[in-house]
Amino acid sequence: MKLRFAPSPTGHLHVGNARLAIANALFARRHGAVFLLRIDDTDRDRSREEYETGIETDLRWLGIGWQEKAHQSARLDRYAAAVEALKASGRLYPCFESELELSAKREARLRAGKPPVYDRAMLKMTPEQRARAEANGKVPYWRFRLSDTTRRWNDLVMGECSVKLTAISDPVLLRTDGTVLYTLASVVDDLELGVTHIVRGEDHLTNTGVQIDLIEALGGKPGQFAFGHMPLLLDEGGAKLSKRLDGLSLRSLRHDGIEPEAIVSYLSRLGTADDPAAMSFDEAAAGFDLSRVSRSAARFDMRQLLGLNRKLLHQKSFAEIQDRLPEGATEDFWNVIRGNVDLTGEIAHWWQVVAGEITPPGLSDEASFLEQARETLPPAPWDEGTWKAWMTALRAVSGRSGRALFHPLRLALTGEEAGPELHALIRLMGRERVLARLQDAAFA
Numbered sequence: 001m002k003l004r005f006a007p008s009p010t011g012h013l014h015v016g017n018a019r020l021a022i023a024n025a026l027f028a029r030r031h032g033a034v035f036l037l038r039i040d041d042t043d044r045d046r047s048r049e050e051y052e053t054g055i056e057t058d059l060r061w062l063g064i065g066w067q068e069k070a071h072q073s074a075r076l077d078r079y080a081a082a083v084e085a086l087k088a089s090g091r092l093y094p095c096f097e098s099e100l101e102l103s104a105k106r107e108a109r110l111r112a113g114k115p116p117v118y119d120r121a122m123l124k125m126t127p128e129q130r131a132r133a134e135a136n137g138k139v140p141y142w143r144f145r146l147s148d149t150t151r152r153w154n155d156l157v158m159g160e161c162s163v164k165l166t167a168i169s170d171p172v173l174l175r176t177d178g179t180v181l182y183t184l185a186s187v188v189d190d191l192e193l194g195v196t197h198i199v200r201g202e203d204h205l206t207n208t209g210v211q212i213d214l215i216e217a218l219g220g221k222p223g224q225f226a227f228g229h230m231p232l233l234l235d236e237g238g239a240k241l242s243k244r245l246d247g248l249s250l251r252s253l254r255h256d257g258i259e260p261e262a263i264v265s266y267l268s269r270l271g272t273a274d275d276p277a278a279m280s281f282d283e284a285a286a287g288f289d290l291s292r293v294s295r296s297a298a299r300f301d302m303r304q305l306l307g308l309n310r311k312l313l314h315q316k317s318f319a320e321i322q323d324r325l326p327e328g329a330t331e332d333f334w335n336v337i338r339g340n341v342d343l344t345g346e347i348a349h350w351w352q353v354v355a356g357e358i359t360p361p362g363l364s365d366e367a368s369f370l371e372q373a374r375e376t377l378p379p380a381p382w383d384e385g386t387w388k389a390w391m392t393a394l395r396a397v398s399g400r401s402g403r404a405l406f407h408p409l410r411l412a413l414t415g416e417e418a419g420p421e422l423h424a425l426i427r428l429m430g431r432e433r434v435l436a437r438l439q440d441a442a443f444a
């Protein structure tokens, strides 16, 4: 078994692309199949090496490896050979009509109440007519003559699908400049590189009937491939994600401090009836089933992803996160803050709170209370009973309790309205820092 993920290196992978990469990788892991990374780089103007490097970085970050890699740009001779074979079998025929002529024909057919399908006029051209056109400097493009049949397949996601080829215009597979179209390149690759399962986005669904026809014309069997078309992923506003728009890229999520496991967990169960849960790559693979994926478009929900990220961070041990903690950060520090971070980027902030500087909140209204807090602060050394002893003393001198007692303290000590438990934070901060913070807040 072999699956492939085939991105074009024309931008950074977004979460929609990632959904497909993850689906292929999980399917491959679950069934022990080979994962092929195919770089669809035939668009020389838009393809860039840095994007290809970026795709590899993103995939590795998600925990996706590949056993094989191919570049379409290195296989142009294979596409040329397929073109020759199709010409020889008469399935590829030359056409000379201009865009203008074609649109006039389309309109005439529509006016006559017929579907605007190409009329195959060029199939009837005699060798003399063709020679004359070429002598006049015209260069043909080439269309693939579709079978007069309906192609059917049982899609792994969409269920029973069919495409009536007589309702479709014969597609152009070779341009006047000699370059081939994606449909041809993709089919040649899938046939020659031994792919067995084609799992891709719904944007390729309408083309599948044509591809099955082409597979057969190139010597394959119509049922040789299993197809699965996953619905497109929309952004929170309902728009289709695109590399061109650089929206919701994996790169930006990584920079924002999202964990790769959160993305894999979220995207592997998106559009299924399963509740989103934080899981490892192997757990995600074990329960992955394309037939459970909804057939309608899914919407990306950042809150769900952040929720999973928070859970995953909470579960991480010091050893697992250590290399991403600020220098000097201890296991105690991690255990105190880990329940309070949505994103790894927030860790540095809490490190500043316990071991660095914060902007003092202006609490001059609370100056006398903060002074009482300084006076009642127990002497060093501190232990687990310190906080309780301090609060008992402070309650007695200030007459405060509940929020009136804790809120100004939290603000003065951390600069934040909410966060990890204060009793744990003060032990990480140490007595001198606590005293300084109380003073700074009173005079800010």
Ligand SMILES: Nc1ncnc2c1ncn2[C@@H]1O[C@H](COP(=O)(O)OP(=O)(O)OP(=O)(O)O)[C@@H](O)[C@H]1O
Pocket (backbone or CB within 6 Å): 006, 007, 008, 009, 010, 011, 015, 016, 017, 018, 019, 020, 199, 200, 201, 202, 203, 204, 230, 231, 232, 233, 234, 240, 241, 242, 243, 244
């Ligand atoms: N919004 C999306 N949701 C789900 N899958 C998508 C989405 N966009 C692309 N894909 C899938 O991602 C895979 C890689 O495709 P490709 O590199 O052509 O991405 P693309 O974002 O459509 O590119 P571009 O924006 O440059 O046209 C394909 O299987 C494609 O079907």
